[in-house]
Amino acid sequence: MLAWLKTPPPLRKRVGMRVNFKIKFMFEEYFEAKKRLYPQKVKGKIRSLKNALNFIFLSIFFFTPFLRFDRGESAPNQAIMIDLPNARAYFFNIEIWPQETYYLAGILILAAVALFFVTSLFGRIWCGYACFQTVWTDIFIALERLFQGDRNERILLDRKNNFKKYARKTLTHASWIIVSILTGYGFVNYFYDVFSLGENIFHGEIPANALGWSLGIAGMTYLMAGFAREHVCTFMCPYARFQSAMFDNNTLIISYDEKRGEPRAKAPKDGDFKNRGDCIDCKQCVVVCPTGIDIRNGLQMECIACGLCVDACNNIMDKMGLPKGLIRYDTISHLLDPKPEKKFKIFKARTFFYGAILLVVSALMLYSLIAKPTLEIAAIPDRNPMFVMLADGSVRNGYQIKISNKTHEDKNYSLSIIEPKEAVLKSQISDISSLNVGAGKVGEFKIFIILPADFLAQNDEGRGLVKFAISDENQQKQIEAVFISR
Ligand code: SF4
Numbered sequence: 001m002l003a004w005l006k007t008p009p010p011l012r013k014r015v016g017m018r019v020n021f022k023i024k025f026m027f028e029e030y031f032e033a034k035k036r037l038y039p040q041k042v043k044g045k046i047r048s049l050k051n052a053l054n055f056i057f058l059s060i061f062f063f064t065p066f067l068r069f070d071r072g073e074s075a076p077n078q079a080i081m082i083d084l085p086n087a088r089a090y091f092f093n094i095e096i097w098p099q100e101t102y103y104l105a106g107i108l109i110l111a112a113v114a115l116f117f118v119t120s121l122f123g124r125i126w127c128g129y130a131c132f133q134t135v136w137t138d139i140f141i142a143l144e145r146l147f148q149g150d151r152n153e154r155i156l157l158d159r160k161n162n163f164k165k166y167a168r169k170t171l172t173h174a175s176w177i178i179v180s181i182l183t184g185y186g187f188v189n190y191f192y193d194v195f196s197l198g199e200n201i202f203h204g205e206i207p208a209n210a211l212g213w214s215l216g217i218a219g220m221t222y223l224m225a226g227f228a229r230e231h232v233c234t235f236m237c238p239y240a241r242f243q244s245a246m247f248d249n250n251t252l253i254i255s256y257d258e259k260r261g262e263p264r265a266k267a268p269k270d271g272d273f274k275n276r277g278d279c280i281d282c283k284q285c286v287v288v289c290p291t292g293i294d295i296r297n298g299l300q301m302e303c304i305a306c307g308l309c310v311d312a313c314n315n316i317m318d319k320m321g322l323p324k325g326l327i328r329y330d331t332i333s334h335l336l337d338p339k340p341e342k343k344f345k346i347f348k349a350r351t352f353f354y355g356a357i358l359l360v361v362s363a364l365m366l367y368s369l370i371a372k373p374t375l376e377i378a379a380i381p382d383r384n385p386m387f388v389m390l391a392d393g394s395v396r397n398g399y400q401i402k403i404s405n406k407t408h409e410d411k412n413y414s415l416s417i418i419e420p421k422e423a424v425l426k427s428q429i430s431d432i433s434s435l436n437v438g439a440g441k442v443g444e445f446k447i448f449i450i451l452p453a454d455f456l457a458q459n460d461e462g463r464g465l466v467k468f469a470i471s472d473e474n475q476q477k478q479i480e481a482v483f484i485s486r
């Protein structure tokens with residue numbers, strides 16, 4: 001370090017440059033530098049479909065929290081909401097409590113099977129049309145185009161260093177930041193009552209949690225959709241890695257019809273496409289691709305099946321007076337053997353297999369949600385002391401009774417002992433025939449059970465079971481708890 005400081009500055013600079021160069025060289029040897037992409041605008045049916053879907057998905061994302069659902073006074077009236085402070089998730093009349101996380105597991109299984117099902121039929125349709133990364137990147141690219149122009153204009157702009165460039169870049173980033181903040185706000189609306197949060201924001205009293213989360217999500221949106229873009233799909237998303245395992249020869253994929261397109265050559269001046277392929281090597285399919293790949297090299301992991309290259313190539317085919325579909329959604333079977341019977345089939349063995357799993361899991365979920373009990377009870381025995389021997393030889397155990405009232409009205413419950421008949425139930429502070437639990441609340445009550453000495457003399461194993469019943473006007477629920485007598 002000392003030797004480095006003693007080195008004259010010009011020499012230090014030269015050595016530093018050499019070190020930098022070596023490090024750069026070392027990385028370039030192993031990693032190909034990723035080129036910046038400038039996806040070109042394209043018009044076509046798929047682009048219009050994507051625009052419409054983006055609009056629908058964004059509307060769903062931003063406006064769903066405004067939907068109301070009346071649950072009475074004791075619960076929020078937001079139709080879909082995750083109420084973290086009260087540990088509840090609401091989806092219309094479905095309400096999930098923390099101890100019911102198995103529903104979450106069911107929903108995740110359902111989502112995974114649905115994804116496998118769709119992928120086995122339509123390939124990466126989720127990635128190309130509905131994934132958050134795709135939708136938000138699409139919006140960010142549209143804003144980039146709005147302020148900096150289309151592909152060629154953006155390439156030229158990046159080569160210059162002038163006021164126009166910085167002004168346009170500033171406007172682009174400002175618009176990205178606005179969209180990111182709106183996204184963060186849209187996200188936290190699922191965790192707070194949207195109207196109360198709006199009022200708080202209006203009065204400048206944003207809860208710290210809401211502010212933190214919305215800024216965090218805004219920051220992630222800005223980074224992921226503004227900068228990381230296709231790298232998320234290529235390097236970060238695990239789904240891209242394993243989904244080809246779900247493909248078969250009858251899965252719809254984006255395909256370049258090599259038999260028809262090759263040998264490729266520049267567009268013939270006389271318009272004669274005899275003895276050559278239909279591809280005019282215009283690279284329109286490449287420049288519109290948001291992941292920057294050439295689909296003519298075959299199906300690649302980077303392809304998110306967005307279909308923009310289909311639009312681009314169809315436009316070129318139109319101009320050339322050739323049939324559309326040189327790049328299209330097709331199956332491997334049909335590409336290899338273009339007979340009508342080899343065309344994409346929606347009904348195949350996998351469809352029925354995944355369909356059956358989806359149906360069974362959905363039916364089970366629906367049944368368990370409909371038949372969900374509105375009353376839960378748990379008896380937690382005292383640990384210290386585990387039992388108390390009373391003066392008359394009887395034994396007393398203490399329990400903490402937790403009653404979950406999962407309805408939206410206050411309830412009075414009565415507690416009784418079912419077995420053994422000889423047991424005596426006592427509470428020093430609560431009236432066990434009228435235990436009041438507020439709507440959507442968990443009531444905790446301390447009770448004692450005493451077993452008389454003569455009963456214990458006949459059944460003295462030191463450990464047994466006692467059965468409680470808790471009832472309201474509509475239902476009765478029974479549970480068992482351990483009774484320790486020595
Ligand atoms: S857009 Fe069509 S014609 Fe142009 S290079 Fe791509 S495949 Fe060939």
Ligand code: SF4
Pocket residue numbers: 254285288289290291292293294295302303304305306307308309310
């Ligand atoms: S190759 Fe075509 S479908 Fe695949 S990502 Fe690129 S533009 Fe989209």
